[in-house]
Amino acid sequence: MTRRLCLFLGTIAALITIGGAFIAIMAGLPARYSIATIYCEEDSLLIVRLTTRSGDRLIEDCAAQGSAEWRQGLFSRSSTLSAAGELTDSSVRHLWILLKDCHGGRYIQHPTVSITDTHWSMSNVHVGREIASIEFWGVDDEGHRSLQDLTETMVEFGAWLPQSEEDLPARRLLGEISLIFKEGFPYIF
Numbered sequence: 562m563t564r565r566l567c568l569f570l571g572t573i574a575a576l577i578t579i580g581g582a583f584i585a586i587m588a589g590l591p592a593r594y595s596i597a598t599i600y601c602e603e604d605s606l607l608i609v610r611l612t613t614r615s616g617d618r619l620i621e622d623c624a625a626q627g628s629a630e631w632r633q634g635l636f637s638r639s640s641t642l643s644a645a646g647e648l649t650d651s652s653v654r655h656l657w658i659l660l661k662d663c664h665g666g667r668y669i670q671h672p673t674v675s676i677t678d679t680h681w682s683m684s685n686v687h688v689g690r691e692i693a694s695i696e697f698w699g700v701d702d703e704g705h706r707s708l709q710d711l712t713e714t715m716v717e718f719g720a721w722l723p724q725s726e727e728d729l730p731a732r733r734l735l736g737e738i739s740l741i742f743k744e745g746f747p748y749i750f
Contacts, residue, residue: 594640594688596620597739605650606697606735614641620738644695645682653735655705656681657698663691666723671712673705688740697736704730 596619601608611620619642648656656674659667674683686695700708707730715721 594692595741597741599736599738601697601736602650602734605648605653605699606656607647607649608644608697608736608738609646610644611738612643614643640688641684642686642688642695643682643684644686645680647679648676648681649679650699650735653699653733654702655700656735657700657705657708657732658683658686659696659698659729660686660688660692661694661696662723663693664723666725667696667729668692668721668723669708669712669715671716673709673712692740694740695738696734698732699735700730700732704732 596611599608599620608620610618612618644658656676658670658674660670661667668687668689670683670686672685674681688695711724711728
């Protein structure tokens with residue numbers, strides 16, 4: 562009986578060790594994102610380029626976004642992306658990029674989008690864990706000031722907390738890039 566008990570406990574210990582090793586391996590695998598869909602409000606916004614900090618182009622030409630021809634690039638979580646495009650609606654005065662997580666919280670990207678004539682760009686879109694989409698918001702002067710005040714408060718306190726929809730100013734969703742998050746095994750998409 563004692564020998565059977567020792568054999569049983571040895572088997573359980575071996576399974577726990579194997580299970581622990583498997584979890585450690587899974588935790589070490591990089592998580593990846595892929596682009597699921599791209600939406601741009603017609604006659605308002607074009608997303609011409611979306612790249613990773615290392616230069617990998619995820620979106621090269623937004624004109625092809627209506628078809629399945631744009632590249633579904635993989636990029637790792639905690640990536641910093643750069644985006645650029647054109648504002649084709651002259652009534653849009655300010656463009657902000659926010660990240661929406663899978664719980665509905667939104668993270669304001671700072672500093673704000675740079676706009677020159679009809680071209681816009683931003684080089685610090687920080688995609689982290691559980692981000693479901695990148696949103697492009699058009700806001701008026703009052704909404705712009707409100708977002709700036711909120712951002713200054715976050716910078717002052719060093720806390721970038723998710724904002725609920727009710728806490729944010731009125732805006733117009735001009736575009737959105739929906740993402741697919743995959744933990745571990747990045748080659749299975």
